[in-house]
Amino acid sequence: MRTAVIGGGILGLTLALRLRKLGHDVTLIEAAQQLGGLAGPQDYGPFVWDRFYHCILPQDSNTLGLIGELGLSSELRWRTTGTGYHAKGRFHSMSSNADFLRFPLLTLFDKLRMGAAIVYATRFADPFQLYSITAREWLTRICGRRNYEVFWQPLLKAKLGTHHDQVAAVFIWATLKRLFGARKGTANKEKLGYVSGGYARILRRLEEELTRQGAAVLTGTPVTGVRKARLPGGTEGCVVTLAPPGQAPGELEVDQVFFTAPTHKAREVVSPELQPQVDGLEARYPAARAYLGVACCVLALRKPLTPYYVLNIGDPSVELTGLIEMTNLIDPAQETSGLSLVYLPRYMDSEDRLLGAPDSELYPSFFDRGLKRLFPGFCDDQIVYRGIHRARLVQPLPLAGAPPAASTEALQALGEAAPRLERPFQVLSTFMLRCATLNNNEVIGLVDAFVRRNEAALAASRGCAGKTRCTATLSPSSP
Numbered sequence: 001m002r003t004a005v006i007g008g009g010i011l012g013l014t015l016a017l018r019l020r021k022l023g024h025d026v027t028l029i030e031a032a033q034q035l036g037g038l039a040g041p042q043d044y045g046p047f048v049w050d051r052f053y054h055c056i057l058p059q060d061s062n063t064l065g066l067i068g069e070l071g072l073s074s075e076l077r078w079r080t081t082g083t084g085y086h087a088k089g090r091f092h093s094m095s096s097n098a099d100f101l102r103f104p105l106l107t108l109f110d111k112l113r114m115g116a117a118i119v120y121a122t123r124f125a126d127p128f129q130l131y132s133i134t135a136r137e138w139l140t141r142i143c144g145r146r147n148y149e150v151f152w153q154p155l156l157k158a159k160l161g162t163h164h165d166q167v168a169a170v171f172i173w174a175t176l177k178r179l180f181g182a183r184k185g186t187a188n189k190e191k192l193g194y195v196s197g198g199y200a201r202i203l204r205r206l207e208e209e210l211t212r213q214g215a216a217v218l219t220g221t222p223v224t225g226v227r228k229a230r231l232p233g234g235t236e237g238c239v240v241t242l243a244p245p246g247q248a249p250g251e252l253e254v255d256q257v258f259f260t261a262p263t264h265k266a267r268e269v270v271s272p273e274l275q276p277q278v279d280g281l282e283a284r285y286p287a288a289r290a291y292l293g294v295a296c297c298v299l300a301l302r303k304p305l306t307p308y309y310v311l312n313i314g315d316p317s318v319e320l321t322g323l324i325e326m327t328n329l330i331d332p333a334q335e336t337s338g339l340s341l342v343y344l345p346r347y348m349d350s351e352d353r354l355l356g357a358p359d360s361e362l363y364p365s366f367f368d369r370g371l372k373r374l375f376p377g378f379c380d381d382q383i384v385y386r387g388i389h390r391a392r393l394v395q396p397l398p399l400a401g402a403p404p405a406a407s408t409e410a411l412q413a414l415g416e417a418a419p420r421l422e423r424p425f426q427v428l429s430t431f432m433l434r435c436a437t438l439n440n441n442e443v444i445g446l447v448d449a450f451v452r453r454n455e456a457a458l459a460a461s462r463g464c465a466g467k468t469r470c471t472a473t474l475s476p477s478s479p
Contacts (some may be wrong), residue, residue, distance in 0.1 A: 004029060004240050004252055006223050007260035009037025010440050013206045014066065014447045015258055015428065016215055022451075022458055026215040027252060029242065031222040035207060038394065039440060041200035044300050044385045046337035049198045051389050052296060053324045053343045055309075056193040059181045060441035062448060067195060070205040075196045081309035081329050083190060086374060087154070088315065091306070095190065110147050117142040122177050127435035130169035134400040138169035154314035158321045160397075161348050163290065168398040174437040192309065194330050220244060226257055227271035228424065237424045259427045262393045263288045266427055274425055281427055288431035291350040292395040296343055297366040300385035304328070304340040305375060319369040321345045339384055344370060350392050359388050395438050396431035418449035421457045 008030030082095040225241035311323040
């Protein structure tokens with residue numbers, strides 16, 4: 001089957017690899033000049049590392065499996081990291097149970113109740129029941145009002161902004177489940193990992209493997225249209241209109257299109273006969289409607305700022321979601337030329353005008369009302385690199401009151417979170433994740449669940465993928 005995969009992020013790359021291994025002829029199409037999407041690399045001058053922050057957890061079996069498949073297991077590095085919490089002008093370590101017991105803003109009773117609530121949430125709570133209740137209501141119920149107001153509410157406001165009192169409790173459940181899964185041993189220490197060279201290394205191997213297996217990889221090639229069409233031979237397929245900058249538009253005739261971006265993007269390119277399919281997806285997957293975007297100031301500094309990988313910020317006067325000091329996870333001598341790499345994210349609604357504001361308008365928020373409120377003595381001469389990276393559609397949000405598309409029983413069945421194959425146009429995107437926070441492990445798992453669920457249909461639709469290899473037809477589009 002001649003297949004076009006639109007979108008060259010981790011989801012699109014993994015899907016293209018799986019389809020090619022099933023024998024399909026695959027063309028991967030990415031609008032940006034480089035692959036990776038949110039996992040893409042950035043040139044910081046003295047070194048190259050991820051554009052946004054990422055880590056690998058010990059329980060990330062999907063990511064670890066793909067890394068092994070790509071021959072990169074020997075490049076995995078693991079490290080015990082620290083977590084901090086800033087509130088009321090002070091830094092507090094939250095890296096272990098002992099640190100939590102010393103946390104001064106909560107009473108001993110508060111801490112005991114919080115600990116019991118986290119055990120309940122991560123071991124016994126049914127996530128499928130948490131779509132109908134807000135995170136605020138659930139956390140207040142299981143942790144108590146004081147724990148919510150002192151500890152959780154500032155974090156939710158920093159992360160979710162105007163959505164903080166609307167997001168479903170399943171969002172917090174998934175976050176807790178993932179983070180506490182990284183803590184092992186009696187000291188409850190957090191262990192995280194990365195591949196030497198960052199996601200640039202993983203992306204390069206994915207591209208090499210796709211090319212080696214005969215897939216076509218097109219970068220710098222925006223898609224401006226997708227329409228159903230009757231192909232030569234009488235079969236139904238799609239025509240994809242491509243518009244590489246500086247070149248005449250072309251058309252790609254394929255049997256199947258997989259669209260891996262949000263429905264917001266699908267609406268911009270699909271023809272009228274495909275619009276009802278997009279509408280139906282948003283009805284079945286309510287998380288497709290609301291997204292967080294991010295503006296992330298990234299710094300390469302001559303000296304480290306904290307001993308923590310993640311500093312959570314519970315101070316509303318600090319206009320940052322958090323502070324991620326990547327070089328408290330990765331080896332700075334090997335990966336960042338000895339510099340400290342710091343990410344300062346600000347998450348906001350995807351429609352917030354600040355996501356399109358010039359850097360000069362955002363820097364005072366990151367520095368004067370952000371970093372320098374944490375570190376009043378910070379001097380600009382520590383900065384080797386400074387830049388603001390943006391992404392408008394990052395995190396699909398499950399809002400309370402928007403129930404899952406299927407029953408609890410159906411969703412709990414293996415693979416039911418992944419959709420059935422739709423011919424000849426299929427959307428497969430991160431808003432389809434169930435009971436999960438957005439991360440590359442869940443993204444890879446979604447692809448593998450989709451392939452497993454539709455294995456027979458995908459195998460039967462290989463078409464001419466046998467003795468004679470199919471090729472997609474690329475031709476100039478009509479003026």
